[in-house]
Amino acid sequence: MGRNGVADWLVQRLTAVVLGVYTLWFVGVLLCTPDMDYAAWRGLFAPLWVKGFSLLALLSVVAHAWVGLWTVSTDYFRPTWLRLVFQLTCALVLGYYLLWGIQILRSA
Amino acid sequence: MQVSVYRYNPDSDNAPYMQDLEVDIPAGRDLMVLDVMHLLKEQDETLVFRRSCREGVCGSDGVNMNGKNGLACVTPVSEVATSGKLVIRPLPGLPVIRDLVVDMSMFYAQYERIQPYLMNDEPTTGIERLQSPEEREKLDGLYECILCACCSTSCPSFWWNPDRFVGPAGLLQAYRFLADSRDRATEERLSSLQDPFSVFRCRGIMNCVNVCPKGLNPTRAIGHIRSMLLRRAS
Numbered sequence: 144m145g146r147n148g149v150a151d152w153l154v155q156r157l158t159a160v161v162l163g164v165y166t167l168w169f170v171g172v173l174l175c176t177p178d179m180d181y182a183a184w185r186g187l188f189a190p191l192w193v194k195g196f197s198l199l200a201l202l203s204v205v206a207h208a209w210v211g212l213w214t215v216s217t218d219y220f221r222p223t224w225l226r227l228v229f230q231l232t233c234a235l236v237l238g239y240y241l242l243w244g245i246q247i248l249r250s251a
Numbered sequence: 252m253q254v255s256v257y258r259y260n261p262d263s264d265n266a267p268y269m270q271d272l273e274v275d276i277p278a279g280r281d282l283m284v285l286d287v288m289h290l291l292k293e294q295d296e297t298l299v300f301r302r303s304c305r306e307g308v309c310g311s312d313g314v315n316m317n318g319k320n321g322l323a324c325v326t327p328v329s330e331v332a333t334s335g336k337l338v339i340r341p342l343p344g345l346p347v348i349r350d351l352v353v354d355m356s357m358f359y360a361q362y363e364r365i366q367p368y369l370m371n372d373e374p375t376t377g378i379e380r381l382q383s384p385e386e387r388e389k390l391d392g393l394y395e396c397i398l399c400a401c402c403s404t405s406c407p408s409f410w411w412n413p414d415r416f417v418g419p420a421g422l423l424q425a426y427r428f429l430a431d432s433r434d435r436a437t438e439e440r441l442s443s444l445q446d447p448f449s450v451f452r453c454r455g456i457m458n459c460v461n462v463c464p465k466g467l468n469p470t471r472a473i474g475h476i477r478s479m480l481l482r483r484a485s
């Protein structure tokens with residue numbers, strides 16, 4: 144990531160579409176489920192397609208955030224060490240979110 | 252009229268400063284900013300700026316007037332000094348050599364990088380390489396650029412990465428040769444622009460369009476280049 148501008152550009156747009164659709168679906172589910180309790184919440188994530196859709200959204204968050212934050216860091220952080228620390232922090236946090244999210248989806 | 256002008260002489264000044272001067276403008280007359288700069292120079296002959304044609308053709312007197320880049324020779328004072336005070340600074344983002352004169356090396360390096368000339372290794376026929384009127388029409392709005400640098404120096408992406416982002420002026424010229432039916436180096440040109448900085452650092456904020464003294468639209472040209480890159484990748 145970060146060496147081909149066409150790929151980065153496409154990744155940002157495609158992941159934005161995925162996240163937009165996921166957000167609409169998720170808000171729709173919440174609005175249509177006034178009595179959301181633990182059982183209903185577990186039931187929501189039980190179907191395999193919801194797990195797959197959620198994993199796709201999670202991967203989209205990671206890819207979208209990485210391209211965006213990498214771009215921001217190369218614009219605004221002049222000292223190389225500061226830029227690398229920021230990028231490493233982003234990579235670690237996003238990687239942690241991804242693994243944590245996969246673990247949650249596997250146990251759902 | 253009160254005029255505030257950016258002064259910096261690296262040989263004698265520790266830091267840049269703004270010099271305030273009063274200029275008498277004849278009643279009922281609206282001078283161009285360049286005329287005011289000449290009146291300032293009559294008061295203080297150490298003031299340094301570039302100028303040549305004084306009619307918006309050579310592009311040498313690009314400056315920042317009350318916060319907006321433009322050519323001093325074709326910008327009426329009444330257009331920029333709406334509050335009654337004229338503030339003149341050098342083009343932002345480039346190193347200042349002295350007063351209003353900036354070092355344009357990075358700007359020209361980006362221009363050189365896009366290879367601003369026709370590349371065609373097909374044998375010549377002894378006459379010009381002809382174009383249809385439709386093919387020639389595609390160059391309108393592109394070839395008129397005078398390289399004044401008003402656009403690139405108003406672009407934050409160029410401020411942050413002047414060594415890697417080509418900038419609106421260079422990209423307008425890049426598309427001028429990509430769109431030319433006589434050029435045969437499309438693949439080579441696109442290959443050199445596909446990295447994340449050269450073209451894709453443009454965020455489409457259109458500062459370039461807002462300041463271009465020739466009324467050109469670099470953002471549209473950048474959009475065309477981006478489309479060509481995406482078509483090539485698909």
